[in-house]
Amino acid sequence: MATELLTCEQVGKSYWDGNHNLEVLQGVNLALNEGQLLAIVGSSGSGKSTLLHCMGGLDKPSTGQILFRGNDLAKWSPRMLADWRNQHLGFVYQFHHLLPEFNALENIAMPLLISGQSASQARQRATQLLQRVGLADRGQHRPAELSGGERQRVAIARALANNPALVLADEPTGNLDDETARQVMALMLELNREFGTAFVIVTHDQKIARALPKQVQLHHGKIVPQTAGAAK
Numbered sequence: 001m002a003t004e005l006l007t008c009e010q011v012g013k014s015y016w017d018g019n020h021n022l023e024v025l026q027g028v029n030l031a032l033n034e035g036q037l038l039a040i041v042g043s044s045g046s047g048k049s050t051l052l053h054c055m056g057g058l059d060k061p062s063t064g065q066i067l068f069r070g071n072d073l074a075k076w077s078p079r080m081l082a083d084w085r086n087q088h089l090g091f092v093y094q095f096h097h098l099l100p101e102f103n104a105l106e107n108i109a110m111p112l113l114i115s116g117q118s119a120s121q122a123r124q125r126a127t128q129l130l131q132r133v134g135l136a137d138r139g140q141h142r143p144a145e146l147s148g149g150e151r152q153r154v155a156i157a158r159a160l161a162n163n164p165a166l167v168l169a170d171e172p173t174g175n176l177d178d179e180t181a182r183q184v185m186a187l188m189l190e191l192n193r194e195f196g197t198a199f200v201i202v203t204h205d206q207k208i209a210r211a212l213p214k215q216v217q218l219h220h221g222k223i224v225p226q227t228a229g230a231a232k
């Protein structure tokens with residue numbers, strides 16, 4: 001039976017701009033199962049990144065709840081949230097956010113060192129992951145010495161370092177050409193199958209969204225109801 005990993009219950013987010021209350025998310029209900037792949041689509045400004053940040057505990061909803069394996073994120077201290085992110089979540093962004101002064105291997109090893117693994121354990125796991133994303137011969141290269149697609153592969157390997165339950169990816173292929181985007185997406189789908197990691201992928205690209213088994217569309221901060229038979 002499918003087990004719920006992350007649940008959004010009536011999530012709302014608003015910002016006060018000095019004059020108005022900006023309702024960025026309204027009544028968002030969403031359930032993601034362990035190992036599931038979900039695309040979040042919507043036009044620019046529809047609230048996709050805000051929702052992803054709330055799901056990752058990087059931002060707090062103004063109303064509603066986000067539950068991880070039944071635990072309400074709002075009840076956790078900043079320290080607990082940081083530990084949870086390190087242990088259970090991975091993040092991939094449109095721009096790789098790798099540390100420029102460290103090489104590919106060191107970038108992948110970083111979350112492992114933060115979680116308390118020894119340098120040799122971290123190095124071993126980072127080497128395996130680098131191999132798995134097809135970059136065994138690029139370990140000593142710094143981000144500036146890698147192509148855009150290679151940087152995203154390193155970023156994906158880093159996101160998976162601690163074998164998280166969930167990877168949150170914000171436009172992970174947004175900065176890549178079509179063919180490289182296709183390869184990076186294919187890699188994420190393979191890793192989902194291999195490791196059982198759930199992925200939430202924010203994209204404005206319908207082609208990419210359709211490659212995933214489940215999609216939700218945001219429009220002005222609300223989930224657009226699916227027509228019968230469209231959702232899985």
Ligand SMILES: Nc1ncnc2c1ncn2[C@@H]1O[C@H](COP(=O)(O)OP(=O)(O)OP(=O)(O)O)[C@@H](O)[C@H]1O
Pocket residue numbers: 015022024042043044045046047048049050051204
């Ligand atoms: N910290 C903030 N303060 C005020 N308004 C914000 C803040 N963060 C986001 N917004 C507003 O919330 C709305 C949704 O932003 P968000 O970045 O979530 O959209 P998006 O769907 O990810 O857009 P894009 O595809 O362009 O990245 C936008 O109108 C944005 O200006």
